[in-house]
Amino acid sequence: MRCGQTLTHRELDAILRRHSKDLDDPSRRISKKQMLSFYQAQKQERSPLIASLRLDDATDDALMRLLRAKPRRTASGVATVTVLTKPWPCRNDCIYCPNDISMPKSYIADEPACQRAERCFFDPYLQVSARLTTLANMGHNIDKVELIVLGGTWFDYPASYRTWFSCELFRALDDAGTERSLAEVRRRRRLYEDAREPFDAQIQALQDELQHSVDAGMMDYRCAFQALDPLRQAALPQLDEDVSEEELARLQHANEHAHARCVGLVVETRPDTVSVQTLTELRHMGVTKVQVGIQSLDDAILAQNGRGGSVDEVARALALIRLFGFKSHVHMMANLMGSTPEDDVRLYRMLMEDERFMPDEVKLYPCALVASARLTEGFQAGRWQPYGEEELVGLLSACVLATPEHTRISRMIRDIPSQDIVTGCKKTNLRQMVEADVCQKAGERAVREMRMREVATSAIDPATLTLRTSAYDTTNTREIFLQWVDGEDRLAGFLRLSLPDQHTLSEGIPVGEGQAMIREVHIYGRTSKIHEAKEGNQHLGLGTRLVERACQLAHDAGYDAVNVISAVGTRAYYRRLGFEDAGLYQRRPLRFGSEGR
Ligand code: SF4
Numbered sequence: 001m002r003c004g005q006t007l008t009h010r011e012l013d014a015i016l017r018r019h020s021k022d023l024d025d026p027s028r029r030i031s032k033k034q035m036l037s038f039y040q041a042q043k044q045e046r047s048p049l050i051a052s053l054r055l056d057d058a059t060d061d062a063l064m065r066l067l068r069a070k071p072r073r074t075a076s077g078v079a080t081v082t083v084l085t086k087p088w089p090c091r092n093d094c095i096y097c098p099n100d101i102s103m104p105k106s107y108i109a110d111e112p113a114c115q116r117a118e119r120c121f122f123d124p125y126l127q128v129s130a131r132l133t134t135l136a137n138m139g140h141n142i143d144k145v146e147l148i149v150l151g152g153t154w155f156d157y158p159a160s161y162r163t164w165f166s167c168e169l170f171r172a173l174d175d176a177g178t179e180r181s182l183a184e185v186r187r188r189r190r191l192y193e194d195a196r197e198p199f200d201a202q203i204q205a206l207q208d209e210l211q212h213s214v215d216a217g218m219m220d221y222r223c224a225f226q227a228l229d230p231l232r233q234a235a236l237p238q239l240d241e242d243v244s245e246e247e248l249a250r251l252q253h254a255n256e257h258a259h260a261r262c263v264g265l266v267v268e269t270r271p272d273t274v275s276v277q278t279l280t281e282l283r284h285m286g287v288t289k290v291q292v293g294i295q296s297l298d299d300a301i302l303a304q305n306g307r308g309g310s311v312d313e314v315a316r317a318l319a320l321i322r323l324f325g326f327k328s329h330v331h332m333m334a335n336l337m338g339s340t341p342e343d344d345v346r347l348y349r350m351l352m353e354d355e356r357f358m359p360d361e362v363k364l365y366p367c368a369l370v371a372s373a374r375l376t377e378g379f380q381a382g383r384w385q386p387y388g389e390e391e392l393v394g395l396l397s398a399c400v401l402a403t404p405e406h407t408r409i410s411r412m413i414r415d416i417p418s419q420d421i422v423t424g425c426k427k428t429n430l431r432q433m434v435e436a437d438v439c440q441k442a443g444e445r446a447v448r449e450m451r452m453r454e455v456a457t458s459a460i461d462p463a464t465l466t467l468r469t470s471a472y473d474t475t476n477t478r479e480i481f482l483q484w485v486d487g488e489d490r491l492a493g494f495l496r497l498s499l500p501d502q503h504t505l506s507e508g509i510p511v512g513e514g515q516a517m518i519r520e521v522h523i524y525g526r527t528s529k530i531h532e533a534k535e536g537n538q539h540l541g542l543g544t545r546l547v548e549r550a551c552q553l554a555h556d557a558g559y560d561a562v563n564v565i566s567a568v569g570t571r572a573y574y575r576r577l578g579f580e581d582a583g584l585y586q587r588r589p590l591r592f593g594s595e596g597r
Pocket residue numbers: 090091092093094097098105106152153270293307
């Protein structure tokens with residue numbers, strides 16, 4: 001590397017394999033992970049070895065990239081950190097929904113994110129700190145972080161818990177990489193462990209007994225939760241959950257200049273909880289994307305699966321989410337009871353094409369039976385069967401081909417470990433199977449869906465990019481989708497501009513007349529450090545040019561100002577682009593041409 005030659009991942013792996021091959025003593029083998037931590041430690045200590053190497057920034061970057069584990073973790077441009085809320089019931093009781101009482105409703109203890117949460121006592125501060133440490137140790141940049149809060153329905157938790165949880169997320173980000181973080185992690189762990197220890201055996205025994213009753217269909221999640229909760233409460237330390245909204249605002253303000261900045265915050269909830277009031281609360285919390293479980297767009301199928309709510313409710317929720325400027329991320333399921341592959345494709349097309357829905361992102365996964373779900377009864381009675389593999393791949397391929405260029409399919413299979421699936425698809429590579437099927441049937445160029453077109457970890461030559469603009473109408477907005485694409489239609493970045501229909505701005509909507517909304521700006525490529533134009537496609541000015549173009553388009557469409565639903569950690573960036581803080585958003589007045597800017 002220092003003699004001007006680059007080394008690929010494959011070449012380094014081969015060197016390490018050759019080195020380890022003839023060693024009798026396994027402890028002398030060297031892994032990339034060990035090399036990375038050695039290199040990071042030497043840099044931190046400013047060791048004589050590092051000084052003697054006299055590495056410039058470019059070589060340091062190349063080395064870090066070479067040693068970094070799982071480069072796709074930050075391929076979408078940000079480090080993603082998933083945190084879970086504590087075990088809690090849900091108002092609904094959908095028949096396919098897992099009932100693992102050690103987790104919030106619908107999650108399973110064996111899922112990787114759930115295991116991490118449990119090891120952290122579901123404490124948001126501990127979860128964020130642990131994940132950031134892991135990612136940093138793997139060589140990833142952690143200065144731009146997207147937080148994803150999972151745990152069923154956010155608004156089913158008490159308001160005080162929601163405020164505390166939000167505060168602790170930002171506190172953890174603000175402290176990241178400091179001595180304060182290390183001390184606080186130690187302090188909290190000790191508190192949780194000491195409080196839990198006297199009750200541990202008792203909790204485990206009761207939990208096992210209750211879970212057994214739930215699995216046997218003799219008790220539901222809610223009853224088991226209520227029976228277990230007093231003991232769980234007794235085993236919790238006295239943490240200060242009584243934090244105020246002022247404290248949240250203070251922590252958010254600090255995050256604007258913190259080492260680990262929040263560039264996206266996502267929560268999940270049910271459509272029936274979406275209202276002007278709840279969405280306003282989410283904006284105060286700094287949320288930028290809302291995940292909603294819709295599962296099906298057929299009222300009869302929803303009812304058959306014990307799911308409360310209706311298709312109209314989904315339409316109303318998505319319309320409100322759009323008007324507020326949030327990104328919408330919906331969960332849809334194939335193979336629900338009462339559905340067929342043809343129904344699934346038809347309903348998916350409706351989701352993509354009907355102007356009441358048209359979400360930005362979709363998790364589309366097949367229903368699978370887990371032991372604790374009520375679906376067991378339907379399966380045993382022969383009322384539900386999983387689709388065959390070919391049928392499933394075929395229907396998902398049809399869905400991929402029906403997905404427009406402004407929608408991203410983020411997942412095709414849920415992260416349920418195969419040992420927990422009684423019957424249903426266990427293929428963790430289902431997505432790859434579907435992609436291969438799509439390419440074989442229609443060719444890669446037929447795919448418009450975003451994720452398959454993303455440039456992922458590659459750097460791209462900006463000279464090969466063109467800015468393409470398209471538009472579509474929803475019930476209450478005209479959506480303009482701007483994207484940077486290369487000659488092969490690979491996606492290097494995009495922006496979502498929303499032009500609200502002025503007649504649909506009802507009371508309580510925090511968007512004024514004549515105000516357009518930038519709902520999302522995203523540049524792909526390896527994450528680069530904030531303020532350092534060193535890596536990947538970020539910091540090539542692609543984002544700024546998207547914003548400028550969007551402002552021009554909004555102006556041409558007759559709007560006087562553009563709001564941006566900025567994340568807390570991107571506020572400083574938008575201020576530099578001429579946006580001013582304006583309540584729940586940041587706003588830029590539009591004056592072009594002879595009006596001057
Ligand atoms: S709404 Fe979601 S969390 Fe609640 S029961 Fe249904 S699937 Fe489970």
